[in-house]
Amino acid sequence: MKKLWAPWRIEYIRSPKEDGCIFCDKPNRNNDRDDLILYRGKTCCVLMNLYPYNNAHLLIAPYAHVDSTHDLDHNTHREIMVLADKSMEILKEAMDAQGFNFGANIGAAAGAGIEEHIHFHIVPRWAGDTNFMPVLGHTKVLVDGLLESYDFLKPYFDKIQIKE
Numbered sequence: 001m002k003k004l005w006a007p008w009r010i011e012y013i014r015s016p017k018e019d020g021c022i023f024c025d026k027p028n029r030n031n032d033r034d035d036l037i038l039y040r041g042k043t044c045c046v047l048m049n050l051y052p053y054n055n056a057h058l059l060i061a062p063y064a065h066v067d068s069t070h071d072l073d074h075n076t077h078r079e080i081m082v083l084a085d086k087s088m089e090i091l092k093e094a095m096d097a098q099g100f101n102f103g104a105n106i107g108a109a110a111g112a113g114i115e116e117h118i119h120f121h122i123v124p125r126w127a128g129d130t131n132f133m134p135v136l137g138h139t140k141v142l143v144d145g146l147l148e149s150y151d152f153l154k155p156y157f158d159k160i161q162i163k164e
């Protein structure tokens with residue numbers, strides 16, 4: 001069994017949180033690059049994770065401030081899944097991703113760092129992307145910076161077209 005283990009994330013999970021909600025605040029601002037928003041849909045957006053498990057770790061967040069999938073309407077459910085598929089296609093094409101971890105952490109007990117606003121993770125994976133560094137050194141090696149990854153991926157996301 002392979003494990004996606006990220007002990008460095010516990011610092012973020014345990015740290016005091018700022019007022020407001022990043023998944024509500026970021027889409028209301030007008031600086032997508034600084035906020036790492038790659039795509040704005042009708043009901044949700046795709047953005048990069050500020051504390052990634054792996055390079056190009058993406059998040060899909062609905063604009064609606066809800067903590068459960070039960071509170072999302074049909075159009076939001078659909079757009080989340082379409083954007084998940086398109087994001088994985090982009091990561092395969094642009095970064096040769098070989099696999100993905102895709103899902104949501106619902107509730108603090110499940111590891112949700114922001115449990116009051118549901119969001120979905122897309123973590124690209126490559127054979128051998130977990131090595132001795134996290135295990136022995138409690139250090140994760142990310143080979144590209146967030147803004148560099150953003151600049152590389154943004155043109156791909158600009159081409160997304162969703163059929164109604």
